[in-house]
Amino acid sequence: MAKTEPRTLSGFMELLPNDQILFNQMMDTIEETYQRFGFLPLDTPIIELSEVLLAKAGGETEKQIYRFTRGDTDLSLRFDLTVPLAKYVAKNYGNLSFPFRRYQIGKVYRGERTQKGRYREFYQCDIDIIGDGELDLINDAELPSVIYMIFTKLGFSNFTIKINNRKILNGLFESIGQKDNSVEILRIIDKIDKIGKEAVKEELEKINVGKEQIDKIISFIEISGSNDEKIEKLKALKIENETFNKGLEELDYVVKNMRLFGIPEANIMIDLTIARGLDYYTGTVYETFLNDYRELGSVCSGGRYENLAENYTDKKLPGVGISIGLTRLFYKLQELNLIKAEKKSISDVLIIPMVEDLSVPIKVANTLRSNGVNTEVYLNNKKLKAKFKYADKLEIPYVIVIGEDEISKQVVKLKDMKTGEEKEIPLNEIDSLKF
Amino acid sequence: MAKTEPRTLSGFMELLPNDQILFNQMMDTIEETYQRFGFLPLDTPIIELSEVLLAKAGGETEKQIYRFTRGDTDLSLRFDLTVPLAKYVAKNYGNLSFPFRRYQIGKVYRGERTQKGRYREFYQCDIDIIGDGELDLINDAELPSVIYMIFTKLGFSNFTIKINNRKILNGLFESIGQKDNSVEILRIIDKIDKIGKEAVKEELEKINVGKEQIDKIISFIEISGSNDEKIEKLKALKIENETFNKGLEELDYVVKNMRLFGIPEANIMIDLTIARGLDYYTGTVYETFLNDYRELGSVCSGGRYENLAENYTDKKLPGVGISIGLTRLFYKLQELNLIKAEKKSISDVLIIPMVEDLSVPIKVANTLRSNGVNTEVYLNNKKLKAKFKYADKLEIPYVIVIGEDEISKQVVKLKDMKTGEEKEIPLNEIDSLKF
Numbered sequence: 124m125a126k127t128e129p130r131t132l133s134g135f136m137e138l139l140p141n142d143q144i145l146f147n148q149m150m151d152t153i154e155e156t157y158q159r160f161g162f163l164p165l166d167t168p169i170i171e172l173s174e175v176l177l178a179k180a181g182g183e184t185e186k187q188i189y190r191f192t193r194g195d196t197d198l199s200l201r202f203d204l205t206v207p208l209a210k211y212v213a214k215n216y217g218n219l220s221f222p223f224r225r226y227q228i229g230k231v232y233r234g235e236r237t238q239k240g241r242y243r244e245f246y247q248c249d250i251d252i253i254g255d256g257e258l259d260l261i262n263d264a265e266l267p268s269v270i271y272m273i274f275t276k277l278g279f280s281n282f283t284i285k286i287n288n289r290k291i292l293n294g295l296f297e298s299i300g301q302k303d304n305s306v307e308i309l310r311i312i313d314k315i316d317k318i319g320k321e322a323v324k325e326e327l328e329k330i331n332v333g334k335e336q337i338d339k340i341i342s343f344i345e346i347s348g349s350n351d352e353k354i355e356k357l358k359a360l361k362i363e364n365e366t367f368n369k370g371l372e373e374l375d376y377v378v379k380n381m382r383l384f385g386i387p388e389a390n391i392m393i394d395l396t397i398a399r400g401l402d403y404y405t406g407t408v409y410e411t412f413l414n415d416y417r418e419l420g421s422v423c424s425g426g427r428y429e430n431l432a433e434n435y436t437d438k439k440l441p442g443v444g445i446s447i448g449l450t451r452l453f454y455k456l457q458e459l460n461l462i463k464a465e466k467k468s469i470s471d472v473l474i475i476p477m478v479e480d481l482s483v484p485i486k487v488a489n490t491l492r493s494n495g496v497n498t499e500v501y502l503n504n505k506k507l508k509a510k511f512k513y514a515d516k517l518e519i520p521y522v523i524v525i526g527e528d529e530i531s532k533q534v535v536k537l538k539d540m541k542t543g544e545e546k547e548i549p550l551n552e553i554d555s556l557k558f
Numbered sequence: 559m560a561k562t563e564p565r566t567l568s569g570f571m572e573l574l575p576n577d578q579i580l581f582n583q584m585m586d587t588i589e590e591t592y593q594r595f596g597f598l599p600l601d602t603p604i605i606e607l608s609e610v611l612l613a614k615a616g617g618e619t620e621k622q623i624y625r626f627t628r629g630d631t632d633l634s635l636r637f638d639l640t641v642p643l644a645k646y647v648a649k650n651y652g653n654l655s656f657p658f659r660r661y662q663i664g665k666v667y668r669g670e671r672t673q674k675g676r677y678r679e680f681y682q683c684d685i686d687i688i689g690d691g692e693l694d695l696i697n698d699a700e701l702p703s704v705i706y707m708i709f710t711k712l713g714f715s716n717f718t719i720k721i722n723n724r725k726i727l728n729g730l731f732e733s734i735g736q737k738d739n740s741v742e743i744l745r746i747i748d749k750i751d752k753i754g755k756e757a758v759k760e761e762l763e764k765i766n767v768g769k770e771q772i773d774k775i776i777s778f779i780e781i782s783g784s785n786d787e788k789i790e791k792l793k794a795l796k797i798e799n800e801t802f803n804k805g806l807e808e809l810d811y812v813v814k815n816m817r818l819f820g821i822p823e824a825n826i827m828i829d830l831t832i833a834r835g836l837d838y839y840t841g842t843v844y845e846t847f848l849n850d851y852r853e854l855g856s857v858c859s860g861g862r863y864e865n866l867a868e869n870y871t872d873k874k875l876p877g878v879g880i881s882i883g884l885t886r887l888f889y890k891l892q893e894l895n896l897i898k899a900e901k902k903s904i905s906d907v908l909i910i911p912m913v914e915d916l917s918v919p920i921k922v923a924n925t926l927r928s929n930g931v932n933t934e935v936y937l938n939n940k941k942l943k944a945k946f947k948y949a950d951k952l953e954i955p956y957v958i959v960i961g962e963d964e965i966s967k968q969v970v971k972l973k974d975m976k977t978g979e980e981k982e983i984p985l986n987e988i989d990s991l992k993f
Contacts, residue, residue: 131603163575170570210565502657516655
């Protein structure tokens with residue numbers, strides 16, 4: 124028979140079991156933490172009506188959509204979890220309790236140019252808090268504490284949650300009459316680390332920003348010091364712009380409360396250059412960096428938005444949210460060998476029967492399983508060596524061997540695969556065996 | 559601004575949070591049980607090359623596929639988890655350890671005609687054990703014990719795992735020279751409960767099955783009694799056909815070993831009419847019925863196949879597997895109000911601050927969370943009543959109220975939402991509070 128070559132699309136992650144176990148542990152850590160803060164689970168379809176999904180989209184996003192027709196229905200695969208959330212909240216408004224705190228962990232699709240570490244199918248892990256009409260600013264301080272718990276649990280300590288407020292940037296540009304130039308200005312100042320201050324000044328001149336205004340911009344982005352010092356220096360700028368001062372007040376409040384939520388000062392940094400897209404976010408914005416691995420870029424980002432679902436409803440639904448791009452994060456951490464496994468195997472123990480009659484091995488397995496021990500019985504007729512090799516490859520930490528000898532002595536032989544230590548356990552003590 | 563109506567495609571399940579919690583608990587129970595038996599997790603892409611995914615498909619299946627082109631690539635969404643498994647095992651053959659025991663829980667897509675309780679996007683929860691060249695028959699006895707544990711954990715006791723062996727049916731039809739008629743014969747005998755024995759006989763005559771052959775078929779399907787009696791009666795038929803007798807021997811062995819795996823006799827039933835599709839399964843077949851809710855049909859089915867991946871590789875890869883169609887099962891159980899919730903809310907406790915300064919409420923939350931308690935703080939400025947209503951709607955079992963009074967007394971007020979009982983807990987005892 125002619126064979127089809129078994130292959131997987133490029134840009135689609137498909138892991139071997141040992142890696143899948145690590146991936147799932149990361150996902151579980153994220154999910155557990157989201158639940159620890161009381162976020163509710165949500166699962167929306169991967170396919171939506173294009174009309175609904177693309178109510179807002181345009182430009183780059185729209186080009187990347189997996190869009191197709193079936194019958195005469197125009198369908199698209201979701202490209203993020205925020206648009207489905209907006210649809211969901213607008214659709215189910217009357218049945219939800221606000222503030223609506225939801226998490227969603229699921230696959231999204233973007234037909235990007237494939238390259239190493241970039242995926243077309245990838246997991247996003249999102250939380251959002253949606254208010255009905257209004258949402259207190261304190262919520263903006265809680266989300267970073269979720270980020271802090273996740274990355275701490277994943278085994279990191281040297282990471283920084285960067286925070287800014289879009290109103291500060293908007294207000295600054297307003298105050299110097301450069302509101303319409305803000306996209307360009309942000310693009311230029313973003314390069315300061317690479318090209319240096321003088322080159323930034325030159326580029327700003329080229330787009331007709333006046334000298335005095337350039338000085339204001341430079342003195343703004345040069346603000347340094349501790350978080351408290353930055354706040355003080357921002358106040359000292361005495362910029363008379365309502366938006367700017369509202370943003371500054373919000374940032375001050377959010378940073379103070381982040382501390383209250385237990386985030387150490389060392390993990391918080393006000394970074395006045397963070398903007399995160401220009402349309403969507405309207406207040407607080409976050410990015411998170413693993414300081415020893417800056418090449419990963421931001422591993423968790425998000426912010427505050429004025430109105431989640433304006434394409435679907437007249438209800439005003441402000442919110443704040445964060446997102447982790449898990450597939451790419453996993454790929455990068457795996458490449459750097461940075462994933463700390465709680466458990467490398469699913470099974471706690473492999474039972475190796477070396478007898479014809481499987482009744483004892485199977486009864487031992489039944490007992491262990493009913494006590495919550497993940498137990499596999501090796502159920503193929505192979506040599507002892509092959510069975511041990513199997514345990515080795517699957518990194519199962521313990522093996523129980525049951526042969527004729529053991530059965531006549533009414534024991535099992537328990538082997539610790541790490542230390543090589545072996546001991547005999549009487550059959551009637553299996554029930555109290557812990558792993 | 560013109561609004562787009564927020565709507566979800568028909569045939570796509572989208573639950574409210576309280577239902578989503580129940581759905582996820584069912585999924586977790588299934589996943590935990592799969593892990594309890596040492597099955598390894600797998601996650602394959604939802605999109606595959608059509609050439610790969612449809613290497614074997616045809617007829618009805620192919621019509622239901624979500625298939626589309628992107629650029630010049632012909633893509634399809636997976637319609638089950640078995641074909642992706644076949645591809646995966648063929649592709650990664652050299653990197654897997656056999657027997658390869660994997661579970662996969664994921665969404666699959668079939669463009670069926672939409673009707674109540676039928677979904678176009680639905681979860682399948684599969685386990686399969688794949689052998690390299692051969693796979694011992696004892697594996698066929700282990701899978702029903704997984705089914706038994708799952709449905710027991712889901713709160714059912716009156717359910718039956720029906721078992722048969724395709725070789726018995728094939729051998730019977732061979733022995734009476736009706737091999738080519740087997741599809742038709744099975745279709746007819748399947749109706750015996752509805753139309754009665756005489757009508758079945760008449761229909762069999764119409765397709766030119768001889769009188770003597772009809773008698774053999776009828777005496778076969780009329781075999782009744784306990785499982786052991788059925789085996790004895792099958793033996794007593796003395797059908798001289800190698801396939802039949804091989805099937806009988808296998809069935810006998812599998813049923814005996816199912817008992818060894820701890821499945822009570824009351825939950826096992828040999829049913830000689832179960833066939834489950836005609837091409838794929840070659841030996842043991844299973845179906846599972848909740849006896850009080852027969853209208854659900856089989857809630858977990860599967861069987862033994864000779865060769866998983868013959869479209870992709872020359873390697874012989876026999877296997878045995880089962881599948882639960884979770885989305886439809888959930889829908890039906892929910893409709894019948896049969897889902898037993900372990901926990902109806904994500905949060906164990908809601909903290910309700912009735913003070914301006916949130917430092918005490920947030921510190922209490924930090925302490926509880928670091929002790930593993932899922933804790934939400936109500937972070938919007940509302941009246942006490944609205945906050946309690948929120949706890950009620952989310953079915954959060956405990957509420958902690960912190961007002962000026964409590965702070966001056968250095969206590970919190972803990973309320974059991976079920977009993978209404980309230981008590982004061984000193985702030986310095988929060989750390990030892992259990993939920």
